Amino acid sequence: MRSIQVLFTALMVLALHSERVCAQSTADRISIEQRAVTLASGETIDYEVGTLFVPENRGKPNSRTIAIGFARIKALHPTGAPPVFWLPGGPGLDVLGAFTESGEAAQARLRSWLSFRLVGDLVIVGQRGYTFRGEKLVEMSDASPLDRPASVQAEAQAMRALAIRAMAHHSDKDLSGYTIDAFAADIDSLRRELRYDKISLFGGSFGSQWSLAVMRFHPEIVARAVLSSVEPLNNGYDMPSHVFAALQRIAYDADRDAGLAPYLPQGGVMEAVRALHRRFASQSTPKVVRVVVVDEVGKRQVVALGKEDLQLALLSRTSDAARWPAFILSLYHGRYEDWARETLQDRRAAPVTLIGPLVDSSLGVTAEREHQMRTDPATDLLGTWNFESNISSASDWPTPDMGDSVRLPRVSPIPVVFVHGDWDTSTPIENTLGLLPYFPNGRAILVHRAGHDGAFYQLRQSVAAKDAIFEFLRTGQTGALPTEVSLTVPRFELPPFPAPSRAR
Structure with a gap:
């Protein structure tokens, strides 16, 4: 009997010790502070800002701990709906400054977040490796020469050099831990620490890819999702003809x-x-062509522009659809000054957010899709800028290849609303059209004339559509969702010179 009592006492002591260790461990995993922000209207909003502590490499038991920032805005009143986890794009978009910055962009973002209070709690999550309450992993790129045209191969070599330099400059870190499954696990960790059973996801661009990874690796925690400007796990690199099709749609309205x-x-x-x-x-x-431009300090610079610069311009100058036709028509009429001035800026050394190539190189692309991209007929006009440097440098980055079992889509019963603009040249609408059959409970809203920068926010021109999306997040009901929304034709910018008398 005495031995049983001694054993019982020992077990009780061990249990109490374990409880204290677990409590301490929980305290070390997350910290939360109460804050308030005053809007331009004078209204004061309470919110929480916190830090989540996670392993840098989740596959290594002794990995160092890194911090990830997050914020939470509580619902106006209990709705019974799962909280919405808002995942930013990029990779390398730090949005939590919206609570402290006073600019109009920050205020607009904050106002949009507050509208989610009608759904339930909103949790805005930072990205591992690029977060205001942790580390921002960056490396300076090399400047590109001005005296010769750009080339895809030179860009690929520069990316390989960047990877080697990043490894040397960040030798105290484990850069192999920045894979898409680690990003997904961070969401599950934060969910557990905040004591939520299930969550809903809201993400655009990389935020949608991040959300798809959460649904792939942790499907049991996701109630539903709204994804905008969708980037599937196998579509980190865009199909050239899909980008070209978006340009054709922009051109249709510009021609009129x-x-x-x-x-x-x-x-x-x-x-x-x-x-x-x-x-x-x-x-x-x-x-x-060699164009003389004067830089911001008054120095004359000669910029050489060639065929591959034109390909790059067709890819990179398209984010503002209202400006793109004027840019093309200026080049058509031999006005290269603005092009050269923008190229001068692009060829300078600049900070590169490392989690971008770390995630992209780890996700990679299936051999079949790579073959389709390389043999796509639109590469004659757009080149291979969209994927060459990442594929060529993949072995130089330390993140492991995730494999086709991760990249290829699977059938998922999770209800998802996909919102995509058909003027999106960064994540073409074909991404959503190809993914939709794998979500039998999914719905798509095609937004005509919406670009990449927040198709969901541009969709808010339709109050009924916005209300229907919030109703979906609250209840899962899809009956009121539209299938298509058309935005008005934008006011196209004109070239900055008089129209030629006989342009046609």
């Missing part, structure tokens, strides 16, 4: 704009694109 009409060649904006390609891509003597 009265202000642009005097600048258009016969055949419209896309004929101007093809003419520029013919001009710069001659097989015998490819055209190179």
Whole structure:
């Protein structure tokens, strides 16, 4: 009997000790502070800001601990709905400054977050490796020479050099831990620490890819999701023809704009694109133009521009659809100054957010999709800028390849609303159209004339559509959701010179 009592006492002591260790461990995993923010209207809003502590490499028991920032805005009143976890894009978008910054962009973001209080609690989550309450992993890129045109191969070599330099400069860190499954596990950890059973997800661009990873690795915790500007796990690199199709849709409306009409060649904006390609891509003597520009300190700089610069411009100057036709028509009429000035900025050394190539190189792409991208007919006009440097440097980055079992889509019963703009040149709408069959409980809202920068927010021009999405997040009901929303034609910017008298 005495031995049983001694054993019982020992077990009780061990249990109490374990309880204290667990309590201490929990305290070390998360910290939360109460804050308040005053809006421009004078209204004061209470919120929480916190830090989640997680292993840098979840596959290594002795990995160092890193911090991830988050914020929580409580619901106006209990709704019974799962909390919405709002996942930012990028990778490398730090949004939590919206609580402390006074600019209009920050205020607009904060106002949009507050509207979620009608649904339930809102939790805005920072990204491992790029968070205001932890580390921001960056490395400076090399400057590109101005005296010769850009090339995809030179860009790929620069990316390989960047990877080697990043490994050397961050030798105290385990950069192999920044994989998409680790990002997903961070969400599950925060959910547990905040004591939520299930959550809903809201993400755009990389935030949608991050959300899809949560649904892949932790499907049991996701009640439903709203994804905008969708980036599937196998679509980190865009299909050139899908990007080109978005440009064609923009050009359709631009060709009917009265202000642009005097600048258009016969055949419209896309004929101007093809003419520029013919001009710069001659097989015998490819055209190179050298443009003199004055930089911000008054120094004259000569910028060399060639065929691959034109390909890069067609990819990178498209985020503002209202400005893109004027940019193309300026080049068509031989006005290269603005192009050269923007290229001068692009070729300078600049900080690179490391979690971008770390995640992208780890996710990679299936061999079948890579073959489709390389043989896509639109590579003649757009080149391989979208994927060459990442694929070429994948082995130089330390994050392990995730494999096709992660990349390829699977059928999921999770209810998802996909919101996608057909003018999106960063994550083309074909991403959603290809993923939708794998979500039998999914719905798609196609937003005509919406670009990449927040199709959901542009959709708010339709109050009924916004209300229907919030109703879906609250209850899961989809009956009121539209299938298509059309935005008004934008006011297209005009080229900054008088229209030629005989443009056609």
